[in-house]
Structures are given as structure tokens and as C-alpha cells.
Amino acid sequence: MTQTLEQKINKKLQQTFEKLGLNPQYATVKTSDRPDLSDFQCNGALALAKSERKNPREIASQIAAELEQDQAFSKISVDGPGFINLSISDNLLSDVMEDMSQDERLGCEKTDAPKTVVLDFGAPNVAKDMHVGHLRSAVIGESIQRVERFIGNKVISDTHLGDWGTPMGMIISEIMLSHPDWPFFDDDKKDGFPDSLPYTVEDLTEIYKAANARCKEDESARQQARIITAKFQDGHPGYRALWQHLRRISVDAVKKNFDALDVHFDLWLGESDAHETCYKILDLAQEKGVSEKDDGALIIRLGESNKPKPPVILQKTDGGFTYHITDIATIKMRVDDLHADEIIYFTDKRQALHFEQVFEAAEKLGLVKNVKLQHIGFGTVNGPDGKPFKTRDGGVMKLEALIDLSKDKVKESVPTAEDIAKDFTSKEEAQHYIDNLVDEIAIAAIKFQDLKNNIASGYIFELDDFAKFDGKTGPYIQYAIARINSIMRKAATSNINEGKIVITTKEERDLALKLAQLNTIIWRTHQDKEPSIISDYAYTLAQTFSTFYNAASIMNAESAEVASSRLRLARLTRDVLKLLLYLLPREQFFILADTVGLKSVIQTGINRGIKIIATEGVGSISITAPRVIKVNTSTKFQTSKRHILNSVDQRQGANLNLTAAKGLNKAWFQIKLSVTELSFEGFFDLDTGLKFQITNIFKPSRFTIVIRKVIIIYLSIIRRYHRLNRHIGQRRIDHTGTDAGTKLNTVCSGRNTIIGSDVNILVSHEQLFHRPQAAFIIAVEQTGDIAVDINFGTDF
RNA sequence: GCGCUCUUAGCUCAGCAGGAUAGAGCAACAGCCUUCUAAGCUGUGGGUCGGGCGUUCGAAUCGCCCAGAGCGCGCCA
Numbered sequence A: 001m002t003q004t005l006e007q008k009i010n011k012k013l014q015q016t017f018e019k020l021g022l023n024p025q026y027a028t029v030k031t032s033d034r035p036d037l038s039d040f041q042c043n044g045a046l047a048l049a050k051s052e053r054k055n056p057r058e059i060a061s062q063i064a065a066e067l068e069q070d071q072a073f074s075k076i077s078v079d080g081p082g083f084i085n086l087s088i089s090d091n092l093l094s095d096v097m098e099d100m101s102q103d104e105r106l107g108c109e110k111t112d113a114p115k116t117v118v119l120d121f122g123a124p125n126v127a128k129d130m131h132v133g134h135l136r137s138a139v140i141g142e143s144i145q146r147v148e149r150f151i152g153n154k155v156i157s158d159t160h161l162g163d164w165g166t167p168m169g170m171i172i173s174e175i176m177l178s179h180p181d182w183p184f185f186d187d188d189k190k191d192g193f194p195d196s197l198p199y200t201v202e203d204l205t206e207i208y209k210a211a212n213a214r215c216k217e218d219e220s221a222r223q224q225a226r227i228i229t230a231k232f233q234d235g236h237p238g239y240r241a242l243w244q245h246l247r248r249i250s251v252d253a254v255k256k257n258f259d260a261l262d263v264h265f266d267l268w269l270g271e272s273d274a275h276e277t278c279y280k281i282l283d284l285a286q287e288k289g290v291s292e293k294d295d296g297a298l299i300i301r302l303g304e305s306n307k308p309k310p311p312v313i314l315q316k317t318d319g320g321f322t323y324h325i326t327d328i329a330t331i332k333m334r335v336d337d338l339h340a341d342e343i344i345y346f347t348d349k350r351q352a353l354h355f356e357q358v359f360e361a362a363e364k365l366g367l368v369k370n371v372k373l374q375h376i377g378f379g380t381v382n383g384p385d386g387k388p389f390k391t392r393d394g395g396v397m398k399l400e401a402l403i404d405l406s407k408d409k410v411k412e413s414v415p416t417a418e419d420i421a422k423d424f425t426s427k428e429e430a431q432h433y434i435d436n437l438v439d440e441i442a443i444a445a446i447k448f449q450d451l452k453n454n455i456a457s458g459y460i461f462e463l464d465d466f467a468k469f470d471g472k473t474g475p476y477i478q479y480a481i482a483r484i485n486s487i488m489r490k491a492a493t494s495n496i497n498e499g500k501i502v503i504t505t506k507e508e509r510d511l512a513l514k515l516a517q518l519n520t521i522i523w524r525t526h527q528d529k530e531p532s533i534i535s536d537y538a539y540t541l542a543q544t545f546s547t548f549y550n551a552a553s554i555m556n557a558e559s560a561e562v563a564s565s566r567l568r569l570a571r572l573t574r575d576v577l578k579l580l581l582y583l584l585p586r587e588q589f590f591i592l593a594d595t596v597g598l599k600s601v602i603q604t605g606i607n608r609g610i611k612i613i614a615t616e617g618v619g620s621i622s623i624t625a626p627r628v629i630k631v632n633t634s635t636k637f638q639t640s641k642r643h644i645l646n647s648v649d650q651r652q653g654a655n656l657n658l659t660a661a662k663g664l665n666k667a668w669f670q671i672k673l674s675v676t677e678l679s680f681e682g683f684f685d686l687d688t689g690l691k692f693q694i695t696n697i698f699k700p701s702r703f704t705i706v707i708r709k710v711i712i713i714y715l716s717i718i719r720r721y722h723r724l725n726r727h728i729g730q731r732r733i734d735h736t737g738t739d740a741g742t743k744l745n746t747v748c749s750g751r752n753t754i755i756g757s758d759v760n761i762l763v764s765h766e767q768l769f770h771r772p773q774a775a776f777i778i779a780v781e782q783t784g785d786i787a788v789d790i791n792f793g794t795d796f
Numbered sequence B: 001g002c003g004c005u006c007u008u009a010g011c012u013c014a015g016c017a018g019g020a021u022a023g024a025g026c027a028a029c030a031g032c033c034u035u036c037u038a039a040g041c042u043g044u045g046g047g048u049c050g051g052g053c054g055u056u057c058g059a060a061u062c063g064c065c066c067a068g069a070g071c072g073c074g075c076c077a
Helices: A005-019 A044-052 A056-067 A090-102 A132-150 A166-178 A201-217 A219-233 A237-260 A271-288 A323-336 A349-364 A399-412 A417-423 A427-452 A474-493 A506-515 A518-528 A532-551 A560-583 A587-593 A598-604 A675-679 A710-724 A765-770
Strands: A040-042 A073-079 A083-088 A116-120 A154-158 A291-294 A297-304 A307-315 A342-348 A372-378 A611-615 A622-624 A636-639 A644-648 A655-660 A666-674 A690-695 A705-708 A759-763 A773-781 A786-793
Touching: A005 A040, A005 A056, A005 A083, A005 A090, A005 A518, A044 A056, A044 A083, A056 A073, A056 A083, A090 A506, A090 A560, A116 A132, A132 A154, A132 A342, A132 A372, A132 A399, A132 A427, A132 A518, A132 A560, A166 A201, A166 A219, A166 A237, A201 A219, A201 A237, A219 A237, A271 A291, A271 A297, A271 A307, A271 A323, A297 A349, A307 A323, A307 A349, A323 A349, A342 A349, A349 A372, A399 A427, A427 A474, A427 A532, A474 A532, A474 A560, A506 A532, A506 A560, A518 A532, A518 A560, A532 A560
Parallel strands: A116 A154, A116 A342, A342 A372, A636 A655
Antiparallel strands: A040 A083, A073 A083, A291 A297, A297 A307, A611 A622, A611 A666, A636 A644, A655 A786, A666 A773, A690 A759, A690 A786, A705 A773
């Protein structure tokens, strides 16, 4: 078993503490809050100062002096009120990295006392649509399931179906109304019931809705449902047979849903399975003398007498069982049959009181002697108004509706099947590809939203933001993996091999230190049952890697040793990131990671907005136009001295008109084009690529037009072309319309300045992917009105 | 009425077994493509951590009070 860095340091510290006769309880380090001062810090001296009645700095100095002898530390200092700042030597760090990179478990500890952990999450109801709450429960539960398994616990996950209550009676009653002749409803029939039902899960939800509506307005229907519920729970053969079908149809559908989310259960038990045990609970309550009759119901009183809690109701006045007793019975079963050491529930935090009651009652019944019960409550998924996400008409947001909503959002930024048809053998195939893509992006994005925030706090579902690929998102993490994969591919072809890790730069050091935190992170996630710890770490690790990646080349390092070392570090980073994504669980993104070429272009061309920034004069106030302008349309702008006056939403053709107001001496338009976005607006011709054209600048003799960066774009494209070995985009630059009176505006002179009024560039789609942003700066000096038309399209 | 949770940058959120200069992402602004995927990197601006009192050498973090928001409270699950 390899030791993690933190463990190694703690061990050294403990020895020192013991040697000095100090309580080793405080001999722990944590990652430094001040990375400028040290790698790790120990606050033990501050804590000890109180009990030892000594000056904390004195204790700290004593410890520091002792540690000085150890070669493992490169720097030890006592700062502030008594922090011990420790920096470790590069040798130790590289040793730890070596261990980690050769360990299958990436240096992560496995528990030496495996426990049986029962996880209760998902909790769908038969014949009811799943809603966003189920989604959170499932995603969070699945993540914890994977973490627990990874650290070596035995996990039994149970979805705990809602398959037993009054809703069942309501549905049976509703079906009875429309098919009274069905054999299920023959009270005397004992067996030989039909072995299938002509219903789909959609039918069932419709039936439930109808039943619900009926019961809401009609007391006799309600009464009828209650009677049927009682008979059904009591074992009425026909109702039971019908119910079996209902349950199966629902479970099949729910399984499909969960599979799509990559959520899996060991057991599909439900409330029904606890029914028999409920009677045992009643006996047990009697035996322990903790229950009493109150208002006709059998209850257990909870809380202190001066501070009572709402009681648990074991049995209703009509003799029916409540979900209190069902949950208590389920605990008993999990303890007796599954030998659970821990039972963890993942539900909406609004159920916190319910579980408090159930746990306390279970305690009183003597069921929790050898088991730890825990309820992890999560916050609600909220809409833009900060309140629980509802459908437009105020109903509960269904899971499928949410996914559809997300898909629609994703579709906005993904090309249509027609756009990519040429890359596939048939249109159907293209459509299929796009549909899958939209599915995956949408679901992955939803899951990411669920896991990136602290689970207890709920979050606002930002439909506009969630499909973005920038910043703290899943794709960011994945992108780091993609880059590493790319490096490794290249390394393999250029015969560069991994080698011993040596620390030569700050960036390497930072990355290594970050990697060394893995074990702590996973164990903290286990302890807190908080997947966002992993998600957060994955993000910062990817960030640290990006900095490392940008700071120095891996393939072209100063020496072969450094290259080999960096390669190993990169590979280790990738392995860690993959593990983290697995634990989150977000494998979907891997589809993105290793793809190159057109499919990548499509997959990644999401939300690349077109920015239009018009700047007035030099050093003046910047004016920002509406952020995203779709260029299948024309948007008209007028600039004044301070701001754009109008953004007229008259869009036609592929023109973008910029108009400066009268009386301006100088006007600048800086137009940033996001090329991939264009490509998805129908101007993406797979054969000819995309053309930009800047044309029709009025009164060319009267002002200067400088366009720069165009050539830079072009050059970059050439480079990409050679590397990708794909067909080159053509390029044509015309200088028509330039006249002798044109003068160069030095302010924006670049090395590739073109003076002209017409520029055509043709770019191919592969290149667009790699060069998604192009910028033109058009500087205009004039006295009258200016208008610049920019055409985007393939047909000029 | 009783109870639970929350309030940190313009927005969405981290940080909370007390610790040294409160962090990210988005948005804004300025740079960076002849170099391993620019979905990126570097930098700038932006906060009296809802308010008050207390405990402490030291409080976003612990306690009390107040304000605001949300949620839950015996026969629905």
C-alpha cells in the first residue's frame, strides 16, 4: 500500500509531537491556505497552546526545529500567531508522484474495515412521472454509490419504489371504471389472470392523472379508492395481479430512464416489500411499550416532553399503514436481511423531518443498535425566479420535460442533419447522429448542473448558461483530457516515452501537489457524502493542468528527461480526471474527448456567440451590442458618441450593417466573429467552406479602412491545414475599391494590414473548429455617415 | 403558533470540526495563435461575507437577538 503525501507528512509530524511530549492528535497538516508561503500548514501549535498554556509560537518553533532535520522538507517556517509552514522537497514530491502513477488505485486508500452500506435513492413512484427531484436523488446517489464502492465498502443500492399507497388503489379503481368486466375485478377469482396488460407507461400516467382529478373533486371516488387500497393491501388476488402488471410496466420505464442517466440499482424493492414486516413493527412497538393510541391512530410520541416533535403514525384510524411505518419496517429488513452497517437516504431536504421522525422511532424500537442512519437532503432545482422549477402552467417539472427543454436548448446550437448530411452515407444516419449528440450533451449538462453545486443548497437551473462550454463546466475538464490524449498519441508516434517524474518548474510542482490531494478529496467526499467536492477538485485540477500545459511544452521540452517526466505527469493527470469523472458520474463526456475532425466541430460548436463591439474613437468608451447576433439575419446598429442607439431586429439575408451616426470624426467597429456559430446558421458548405466578405463600404475615397488580423487568421488556417492534412480552404483577397486617397490608420496597423474595401476569405470547416474566433477591426475616419456591410455566406 | 434551512462580487455558487491577504465560474475590460486541440492561457476591475451584540489572542465560520427569503409540521406518499 502506497502512502499518500499527506499521510507521510502526518506520520513525520506525529513522531515529532510524540518526541516532544505533545498530543499527537493535533499533528496533522492540510494544504496550505497560503501557497505563496508553503505547500502545507500545521495549525496544531495554536490548538495546543490552550491546553499546554504555552505561547503558540514557542511550541511551533520547537516543532519546527525538530522537523528541520528531515530531508523531506525544503522549507519550514513559523509564521503569524504560530502556523507551521512546511514545504516539501522536490525529491519527496516526485517520489510520491512515481508511486501514484504506478498504482492502479492512483494512490487512493481502500478501507481496511469494509462496511455494508445500503443506499436508498431514486425512489420513483409507480404510474407517476419522474420529476426533477428524482433526477437529483438518482444522480447524487449514483455518485456516492461509486465513491463508496471505490473506497472498498460493500454497497447495496435500493431504489425503494413507491408502489403501495393510496395511489395504487386510485389507479385500480380508475381502471375498474373503464373495464369493469376484467377478470381482475372478480372478487371470487383466485388465479388465472391475464398475463399482460394493454397499457404503456404513458397510459398509466394518464390513468393516474384522471384518477387523481376524480378523487380531488369527488368524495365517493376517494372513498372507493381507499376501500380498494385496503382490499388490495390485504391481498385481494385480482387487485394484486393487476398491480403486478402496473408495477412491472412502470419499473421497465423507470429503468430505461435511469439507464439513460447511467444510474444503476442492485435492488428494486419497494414499499410493498415491507408490508409484511410492518406487522412485526407493530408487535415490536407493543412489546417495547413505545406506542399508544391517539385519536384512533397508533402513534409513537417523539421528542422531549417539554419539546415534543410531531409523532410517528404507525397505523391510521382505518388500520392502514403509513409511510412512516413502511420506512421503519424497511430499516428492519435492511438490518436483518442485508446486514446493513449504514443506511443512507437521498431525498429532497423537505423530507428532513420525516426521516428525523423515522430514525428516532427506529431508535426507540431498538432497531438501530448496529446501524448508522443518515439522511442526505438536497435542495430543490429552481427556476430562474429562484423558486422550485415549474412548468409554464405551474405544474411540477417532469424529468422528461426538463430533458426536452435542455435538448431544445442544445439543438439551437447544433447543426441540423441537413448541415452535416454530406459527412454521412444517409440523411437518416446524420439525423441519428445529431439526435444522439443532442441527447448526450443535454443529459450530461443536466447531470453536471446537479453535481457541481453543494447538494444541500439547491440551485437555479440556468437554461441559458447550462449548455455553455466555457469555464467551470464538464467540457472544460474533458477538454483537458482530450489534450492529454492528443499529446499521448503524438508521443507514441514520435517515440517519446514516459519516464521518471522530475520537478523542474513551478507549474510541474503545482500540478504534482494538486494530484497528491486525490486521496484526501475522495475520502472527504465519502465522509461528507458530497459529490461537489470531487467536481470542484476535478475542475481545479484541470485548471492547474491547463496552466502547466500552457507554460511549457511537453513534447518539445528542454531535454528528453523532462519530456518523459512531463508526459508521465500528464498521463497521471488524465487517469485521475477519468477516475473523477467516473465517480461523478459523467462518462458521457468521453465521447467528446477523443473525437477529431468534423464530428468534433459539430459537437463543439455550441454557444459560440457573435460579439459585436463597436468602439468610438481611440481610448473611448466601449459600446457593446447585444451579445449574440445570429448571422443568418441582418442586424442594424447605429453608434452615437456613447452607445449604440438601436439594435433593429430586422434580419434578412446574411448581412450585418453597422452604421455610425452623423457627426462622428472617428468611429471604430471591432467585429468579433465566432465562426463556428456561423457554420450552424446554414452557411456551412462542406465543400467550399465558409466565406466572409466585407463589402460595400460607402464612400471609400473619403475614409480609411484598415482591416487587420485577416491574414493572421489565414496563416493560422494554413497551419492547421498542414497539421490536419485535410483539404485546404481557399482564400482570396481582393483590393478592389481602394483608391489613392486611402491612408493607413496607424492606430490599428498590424503586421498584416490590408487596405481595401473588399476582402474575401474562404475557410473550410475543419479549420473553423480550430479557429472559432476571428476578429476584424475596421477603423474608419470620416466626416459623414458610414455604413459597413459585412456579408456572410457561401454564394459570392 | 412551533420547528428546520438559507442570506458571501452585477449573476450563479465555493469557503464554515474558528486562523494569516474571503475564492471560482459567468458577465465586463486588456493581452496571448508560425509552438502539444484558443472548448484554452495571462492579467485588470468588482466584496465593510444580510444587520447587531457576544465568546476568543483571532469570527464568513461558534452563540444570542433582529430583518429578509424558502421549507416542513399525526392519519397523502
